[in-house]
Amino acid sequence: MSFHPLMPYGSEAFQKSERTLMSRGEPFAFTPERAAKLEEICSKYPPERRKSAVLAALYLVQEQQQYITASAMRHVAEFLRITPAEVEDVATYYVMFFKAPVGKYVIQVCRTLSCALAGAERVTEALSEKLGIGLGETDASGMFTLLEFECLGACDRAPVVMVNNEHWHEKATPETCSKLLDDLKTRGLSALSGCHLHVER
Amino acid sequence: MDPILTKYVREPNSFTLDFFLKHDGYEGLKKALATQPNDVIDIVKASGLRGRGGAGFPTGMKFQFVDKKTPNPKYIACNADESEPGTFKDHVLMERNPHLLFEGCLIGCWAIGARVAYIYIRGEFYHVQKVLESELAKAYAQGYAGRNIMGSGWDCDIVIHRGAGAYEAGEETALIESLEGKRAQPRIKPPFPAVQGLYDCPTAVNNVETLCNLPPIMLNGAEWFVKLGPEKNGGPKLFCISGHVKRPGVYEASMNTTIKELIFDRAGGIREGHQLKAVIPGGSSVPILLPDQLDIPASFDSVQKAGSMLGSAGMIVMDETTCMVWTAMNLMHFYMHESCGKCTPCREGGDWLWKILARIERGEGQMRDLDLLTSVSNNIAGKTLCAFGDAEATPPLTTLKHFRAEYEAHIREGRCTVPADWRAKGAAALAH
Numbered sequence A: 001m002s003f004h005p006l007m008p009y010g011s012e013a014f015q016k017s018e019r020t021l022m023s024r025g026e027p028f029a030f031t032p033e034r035a036a037k038l039e040e041i042c043s044k045y046p047p048e049r050r051k052s053a054v055l056a057a058l059y060l061v062q063e064q065q066q067y068i069t070a071s072a073m074r075h076v077a078e079f080l081r082i083t084p085a086e087v088e089d090v091a092t093y094y095v096m097f098f099k100a101p102v103g104k105y106v107i108q109v110c111r112t113l114s115c116a117l118a119g120a121e122r123v124t125e126a127l128s129e130k131l132g133i134g135l136g137e138t139d140a141s142g143m144f145t146l147l148e149f150e151c152l153g154a155c156d157r158a159p160v161v162m163v164n165n166e167h168w169h170e171k172a173t174p175e176t177c178s179k180l181l182d183d184l185k186t187r188g189l190s191a192l193s194g195c196h197l198h199v200e201r
Numbered sequence B: 001m002d003p004i005l006t007k008y009v010r011e012p013n014s015f016t017l018d019f020f021l022k023h024d025g026y027e028g029l030k031k032a033l034a035t036q037p038n039d040v041i042d043i044v045k046a047s048g049l050r051g052r053g054g055a056g057f058p059t060g061m062k063f064q065f066v067d068k069k070t071p072n073p074k075y076i077a078c079n080a081d082e083s084e085p086g087t088f089k090d091h092v093l094m095e096r097n098p099h100l101l102f103e104g105c106l107i108g109c110w111a112i113g114a115r116v117a118y119i120y121i122r123g124e125f126y127h128v129q130k131v132l133e134s135e136l137a138k139a140y141a142q143g144y145a146g147r148n149i150m151g152s153g154w155d156c157d158i159v160i161h162r163g164a165g166a167y168e169a170g171e172e173t174a175l176i177e178s179l180e181g182k183r184a185q186p187r188i189k190p191p192f193p194a195v196q197g198l199y200d201c202p203t204a205v206n207n208v209e210t211l212c213n214l215p216p217i218m219l220n221g222a223e224w225f226v227k228l229g230p231e232k233n234g235g236p237k238l239f240c241i242s243g244h245v246k247r248p249g250v251y252e253a254s255m256n257t258t259i260k261e262l263i264f265d266r267a268g269g270i271r272e273g274h275q276l277k278a279v280i281p282g283g284s285s286v287p288i289l290l291p292d293q294l295d296i297p298a299s300f301d302s303v304q305k306a307g308s309m310l311g312s313a314g315m316i317v318m319d320e321t322t323c324m325v326w327t328a329m330n331l332m333h334f335y336m337h338e339s340c341g342k343c344t345p346c347r348e349g350g351d352w353l354w355k356i357l358a359r360i361e362r363g364e365g366q367m368r369d370l371d372l373l374t375s376v377s378n379n380i381a382g383k384t385l386c387a388f389g390d391a392e393a394t395p396p397l398t399t400l401k402h403f404r405a406e407y408e409a410h411i412r413e414g415r416c417t418v419p420a421d422w423r424a425k426g427a428a429a430l431a432h
Helices: A032-042 A047-065 A070-080 A084-091 A113-117 A120-131 A174-191 B017-022 B027-033 B037-047 B059-065 B089-096 B098-112 B123-141 B172-179 B208-212 B214-220 B222-227 B259-266 B300-305 B324-338 B344-361 B368-378 B388-413
Strands: A105-110 A144-149 A161-163 A167-169 B075-080 B116-121 B157-162 B203-207 B236-243 B249-254 B276-280 B314-319
Touching: A032 A047, A032 A070, A047 A070, A047 A084, A047 B157, A070 A084, A105 A120, A113 A120, A113 B236, A113 B314, A113 B324, A120 A144, A120 A174, B017 B098, B017 B123, B027 B098, B027 B214, B037 B059, B037 B098, B037 B214, B037 B222, B059 B098, B059 B203, B075 B098, B075 B172, B075 B208, B089 B098, B089 B123, B089 B208, B089 B236, B098 B116, B098 B123, B098 B157, B098 B203, B098 B208, B098 B214, B116 B123, B116 B172, B123 B157, B172 B203, B203 B208, B208 B214, B214 B222, B236 B259, B249 B259, B259 B276, B259 B314, B324 B344, B324 B388, B344 B368, B344 B388, B368 B388
Parallel strands: A105 A144, B075 B116, B075 B203, B116 B157, B236 B314
Antiparallel strands: A105 A161, A161 A167, B236 B249, B276 B314
């Protein structure tokens, strides 16, 4: 079909959108514990405002299967009694939701001014060299994904690295990156320094 | 001035309810509950407390604007989405003094007649959120939140809501949208949140530090608060100092303190062997101050008079190794990435500004690019729904204003002319 007689619309010329649909993925349903937890979260908002819990629901999806799929979004929509489009709208907007498979450890290096002034670029570079991957990529072993992140709000302990959206590593240096990756492999998340405010108390 | 909000943050147990109760904890709330809500608003107004999130709007006025006659519920939405680059003060307050925030939320709720306060905390602060949640459970268990608070017969809930990584969620109407489970995009104002906010009900959106000031105001009175700082800039203020200083950190001081004192006395001055080049005094969204402009009180009004803004008091200090074209480019990457996409000037303009800045930094710029930068920036500022547009236009405009020669040197010599010892060797390969 054509919207204008003189324009060369048509499937070949026209349908070249860069938009990629999220993969449908495996059939998805929350585990009973997570469903109960989400129901409890919903109860904190007015009954007709279950939609408020959509961010919490998507975090739970990610906890269960690492990244968001179309099946999962459909399940969340049914759970919250909203449309799948409303869930996709939110899932594609917020940066902390992964729309494709990621490694076991997602390494998110803060790149904004204060961290950059303290050498964040060098940290990213060292991580990239050590892992042999570029930004947004996952290494062959499926262990690490490397990302840059915008201001994490810990500028006094720059540069800051966040792992898996939750765990902090402060005052990263290019020299210790290699050791950090090895330690993550062997010791898991305890290899990270944590947030000093949390640790020092 | 002795610290007030952060007095005990270095004590290992400062975050616990027991510790808080031993140090005047919930005494401000007790006093508030014995006072008529309208009188509480009057006290807050008399204190002159100004919003600590960035705009510096009087908090008492904000409370007063909340529609009291509506049959609908009213809400407090606490903005704990601290994401202005260079700002990390609310982080300390929540991690080390969570009950002060709860107390502030409850006083705010009492004043405007709300029964729920939502604390919208950024997703990256998950470790902070866990502290808030466990301490909130204790407050509930001991009758400092929930039903019949402190035996007064008054009920009020506090709910912690986790964001998911969106700078724009720090804008008050975008925060409300995000709380409703939508994209964090701003609404057209008016109606202001005080009339039609969360779930279309009257809502007061307040920053963490702002709410944390309410308990000491209730406890010590408005007059005490006013006297702590210069006229119209009373009370304690948290300053976040980061960048090329010896002791980066959060420092609590009166707004009588000069920026120079904060940087050189409190934060220890510039790192060894280097000189100060420029300071961004209030988070990345505000204009730069030069070294000779720093001998002014760090108050909302003085910094504004000097041509910048106190904003969120996130001070980013840069020494002579910092290239100002690169600085503008780095911040523009932030704004390009964080633009919510609702208004065309900001969404498209940010992208173009970043492209132009990046090509100048690479040494591929032309002199006419400088006028182009100014023109694109001026077509964003003031032409968007929220203040993001003004913030986005600031880095190129302020660096061009003060460091035009540096831009011209990049273009003339075809390379970055400022040697930095902290940048990556192959920065270009990482698509910076």
